[in-house]
Amino acid sequence: MTYKAQLTRFIAAAFILPFSLVFSSAFASAEQAQSNTQAPFRISLIHTAQSTGSPEALLVEGGSWVKIRKLVHGSLLIEHPEGNLLFDTGLGRQIDQAFAHNSWWQRQLFAYENVNPALDQMREQGLTERHISAIILSHLHWDHTGGLPDFPNTPVWVQPQGLDQAQHRAHRPAFLPELLENAQWSELVLSAQPYLGFAQTLDIYQDGRLILVDLSGHSEGQVGLFVNLDSGRSLFFIGDSSWVIEGIKNNKPRPSIVDLVSPVDWSRVMNDYVIEKIHNLSVKYPDLVIVPAHDEIVAGSIALFPQYEH
Ligand SMILES: [Zn+2]
Ligand SMILES: [Zn+2]
Numbered sequence: 001m002t003y004k005a006q007l008t009r010f011i012a013a014a015f016i017l018p019f020s021l022v023f024s025s026a027f028a029s030a031e032q033a034q035s036n037t038q039a040p041f042r043i044s045l046i047h048t049a050q051s052t053g054s055p056e057a058l059l060v061e062g063g064s065w066v067k068i069r070k071l072v073h074g075s076l077l078i079e080h081p082e083g084n085l086l087f088d089t090g091l092g093r094q095i096d097q098a099f100a101h102n103s104w105w106q107r108q109l110f111a112y113e114n115v116n117p118a119l120d121q122m123r124e125q126g127l128t129e130r131h132i133s134a135i136i137l138s139h140l141h142w143d144h145t146g147g148l149p150d151f152p153n154t155p156v157w158v159q160p161q162g163l164d165q166a167q168h169r170a171h172r173p174a175f176l177p178e179l180l181e182n183a184q185w186s187e188l189v190l191s192a193q194p195y196l197g198f199a200q201t202l203d204i205y206q207d208g209r210l211i212l213v214d215l216s217g218h219s220e221g222q223v224g225l226f227v228n229l230d231s232g233r234s235l236f237f238i239g240d241s242s243w244v245i246e247g248i249k250n251n252k253p254r255p256s257i258v259d260l261v262s263p264v265d266w267s268r269v270m271n272d273y274v275i276e277k278i279h280n281l282s283v284k285y286p287d288l289v290i291v292p293a294h295d296e297i298v299a300g301s302i303a304l305f306p307q308y309e310h
Pocket of ligand 2: 141143144240
């Protein structure tokens, strides 16, 4: 698809979205009502790949040089009576082809292994692409959009400034344009409905269970997701604000050497502010499970697909 066609589709989506959201939500409800009138609200983390490992000191300021971390590339499956969602897609079937365009140095820096795409894992459980009503991306970096080409017909919700950055101000290796070519973009609009100190938010299904908040800093328009389970457990998926939980615990950013080797933060100043905000939140609400997208240890505390938690 040409850029112009893509832009036209995006602009059209911006105007149609308020209607299409209502429509798709109603459609999904009707479809699921037929198959299961008691569709549960539950989540499951799909591990799609992991990094080949690096010292924690390269992931967070003050991290250990001897502790090797193998970061996870995950996709969160959210089943909700009003429509099932994927939050991020991890790495997908076409990741090797897209990643091959990186330089040798970049391929070493972001090396991954054990790819097992979300769609393949879903199919093993008898689920198809149609199981997913929409994909929400925390942001458009390669390791979160890697599975997009596997869902060419699924609406993908992103804040407009995030898409604009990916399409006009993006660079390898953080963004891989091959992964973004045929996605069905839909504009995600947050509004001034404060939630736990975050000004711009969206209560996705208006039931207090899934709340998106703006976390711009690591990228333009990055969003975080609060998941309030019926069990009473609450989780906060914070994208790449920090790669590991130590950044939140200790209120520390990525080491500055990362900026020298391969800058990954759009605005380090804004991301520092986001980290501090999440740090303060974690102090105030010690039971809130903060989930950095790649922290493999925190990921271990979430039900692993095909297990679910309610
Ligand atoms: Zn990122
Ligand atoms: Zn990432």
